[in-house]
Amino acid sequence: MKTADLLHQAFGSARGAFLLTGIDGTALYANTALERRTGFTVGEIIGKAPGKLWGGTMPRDFYARFWTAIQVKREPFVATVTNVRKDKVRYQELLAVAPITSEEGVEYFIALSVGHIEDEEERERFQREFREVFSPQARFSEEDRLRFVLRSLGSGQAVPASGTRPLKEIFQEALVAPFQERFRARKEDRLLILAAQTDPQQFQALYDKYRQTIFLYFVRHIEGSTDVAEDLTQDTFYRALRYLGSFRLTNASYGTYLLRVAHNVLVNYFRKKQFLALIEDVAEDEAVETDISSGDALWRSPKLLETEQKILSMKYQEGFSVQEIAATLNKSENAVKLQLSRARKKLRAVLGA
Structure with missing residues (x-):
């Protein structure tokens, strides 16, 4: 499987919600965890801005600080926000957003929601590491950043090596293009x-x-x-x-x-x-039973095990029911039925010889 396909699966199966947007905030990729989190389907999310779906409830100065950080300063932004699901239920979550840049400037924004991280110390560590990894002054490789994102999202899949490829290209090939x-x-x-x-x-x-x-x-x-x-x-x-x-x-x-x-x-x-196969089996079994019960000694065939001969004799010569055979031989009824079926198949082979 290609690296892009593996990454697509890794993001899609992650426990944490992940959103990739263009520089105007329009959604280009969303994973299934985001569907569960917001109540909106991927089809409803793609091509729209989060603020028009589940966001837009925070004070105006919050959004001013938010856009200044990620668009002007090109810095990561982490905060607890209040959102509204599709069913109108309000909820709070820890949101982490960072710009994905190239020499030309900002290419994408990524947003992680880590509601699956419940331990307070782990959440604090995530915030600290997220700011460090996506700081403009950081010296982390693109591959290290990718591994950090998937690990933070709780993806259980191994991350394939991406070498020195920029995140812009990785996201374009693995997430944006398939969508x-x-x-x-x-x-x-x-x-x-x-x-x-x-x-x-x-x-x-x-x-x-x-x-x-x-x-x-x-x-x-x-x-x-x-x-x-x-x-x-x-x-x-x-x-x-x-x-x-x-x-x-x-x-x-x-x-x-x-x-x-x-x-x-x-x-x-x-x-x-x-x-149809069952009907054929039943018809053949009935033919075998007719031969046995009519006095034919086929049930004494050397091709049958001694236990199979005994069960056939009890069933067709002595008139025992399956329940009575099971009680007499100290076997379960299912075991008796199975042995009867096997014995009849062997006799069908004898009849057909």
Whole structure:
């Protein structure tokens, strides 16, 4: 897996909330912890300023000091703030913000919310270290800063080496670019879906776009059976078209939705396959039972273990129930059922020989 993908996973799975914004404060990346913290989905956060969603409740002079520190002085800013969740519930949190700079000036701002750090001494140490690591006079490497951020966020994943690459490039490749592509695809899908909802003939564009993805999904799960994979692919798109009128696009692309539909189609396929196999097993078992109970001595076959012969004899010659066999042999009913099943399979092999 590429370094950018590993970093994307590391930020996405972190316990602490993380936000990356442009120099105008517009959100470019948000992790799932921020969703949980604020109640706003990533789709609602991207492209908007935090102050218009969960922030904006602090006094005016607070924001003056805030912007002077991170934008003019290019210094980190740490403070306890009061925010408002989407459900209107107010909460306080320790917020740490720092500019990500290059020779051209400020490129991004990062914001960390470390509500998962409950110990007061640890919180104080975090504040002190955050100011030190992102101080304009600091001599920390970009890789050290990256490791500090992920460690502070409580990310359990190992941080891949980034060498001397500047944080600007790392964040652009690992966080900003994937989100831009994700939301570009979502915007494109929205237009295609609206067109198809108006004219079902336009669904062909969605089919052409995602058909190969869904087909390969089935091929991977059905051991290369392309005929079955093709049938299940058609079934997936038939279901998607059937419910297109009530479909509502969420944060994911339409391809993600189709994969969920494909998964359900695959589960139903395997359930049906297992059910048919069970019917065949029952039919074969009944045939074996008929041969045994009609007086055939197949149950004395040398291919059977002595215990299997005894259980078959008790069941079919002496008329014991499974419960009675279990009590007599001091076994559990499940153990008796399992041994009966194994013995019948061996006898099926004898009958088929």
